Amino acid sequence: MTTNAPGAASPAVLRYTAFSADPAGGNPAGIVLDAAGLDDAAMLGIAAEVGYSESAFLTPAPDSASASASGQAGRAYDVRYFSPQAEVPFCGHATVAAAVALAEHGAGAGDFVFSTRAGTVPVTVTDADGAPRATLTSVEPHVDEVTAADLTEALASLDWPADDLDPALPPRIAYAGARHLILAAATRERLADLSYDFERLAALMRRLDLTTVQLVWREKDLTFHVRDPFPVGGVVEDPATGAAAAAFGAYARELGLVPAQSELTLHQGADMGRPGVLTVNLRDGDAKVRVSGAAVRIEG
Structure with missing residues (x-):
């Protein structure tokens, strides 16, 4: 160019x-x-x-x-x-x-x-x-294990005790165009309380080639609330993250957390005062993930 x-x-x-x-x-x-x-x-x-x-x-x-x-x-x-x-x-x-x-x-x-x-x-x-x-x-997704040492460092960077994780949604690194570390909170209160070590988490993310860390709380079977710290981009938090939503859809399907044919609803941004809704569609027999949402022009 x-x-x-x-x-x-x-x-x-x-x-x-x-x-x-x-x-x-x-x-x-x-x-x-x-x-x-x-x-x-x-x-x-x-x-x-x-x-x-x-x-x-x-x-x-x-x-x-x-x-x-x-x-x-x-x-x-x-x-x-x-x-x-x-x-x-x-x-x-x-x-x-x-x-x-x-x-x-x-x-x-x-x-x-x-x-x-x-x-x-x-x-x-x-x-x-x-x-x-x-x-x-999405492009073809995949899901990888996260090492115990890297998980420990991620939790320390977030100041999250290990007991605050939801054992039903195990930590993984998921990819559907970019890599995201998925960590599930056991409670909505844990998800709402986000105050982390910006430089420490950024260093871990650069080493693991992560775009965001997707923090998740499961409200019900197909409804989730998510937040995405994004220090590697110079941003404390991303208000609505389509690439992470696609990666999460692949993660949820691969781990059998949702049916292979599903429509998931992800709520993001409410804790920042910018609520948004991401719809994730999974199709049985098709590994790729579809993410949908509205969009509107911002004047000015």
Whole structure:
């Protein structure tokens, strides 16, 4: 990639929130619909200036074989995601926000193909009663064990006693485009009380190549409340995390915590004053995970 030509105007940055139909809820993302001509430093600079947990940078893709094969020629984009401090391989909330932004800025509802650093991510935008909603399909997920030493360090960084974990939801590292350490709280009170050692947790996350730590409390069979510390991105907490939701869906299915064909509801952001809802769909016989949510433009 090359940087902007000397004297070129800065690209327009749209601001959308994902996983809420209320601009005051969900997770805000910066969106650049045509990032052609921006180099890594320029994208990182824009993301830092915007200040959200992530910003998405889209470049219209040529009619690649993958786009043509899926019937999406002309609706395919290369997408990169930057936090204020670093690039991340995949970001779910910025994907949902970017797809809705595309639909509202001329493309219309329908199917898109996003080529990300994590792989190809199909996204579908629907418009029911004037409320746009996007559904992303994850890359192939997997779930890994976490070592006892790394779990001990994570709990120490969070200041969580081991007895505060829910033994029915064992710790794991799950991936569906990015890696997330999943830790389940035994009570809603434990989840609500989040005060952690920012630098210590960030160091562990960098060593384990984690994007967030997903903290979970199970309200009932298919309903969960989640929080996502994100110190490696320079952010204390992410308000609604689509990539972690996809990873959690894969985790819940692999460990037999939910039926193989399920729709999970994840509530996130309420503890930050930005409530949002993420819908996770699991299909029997299909390892990939679908994450859906509303998105709306933030004015200003």
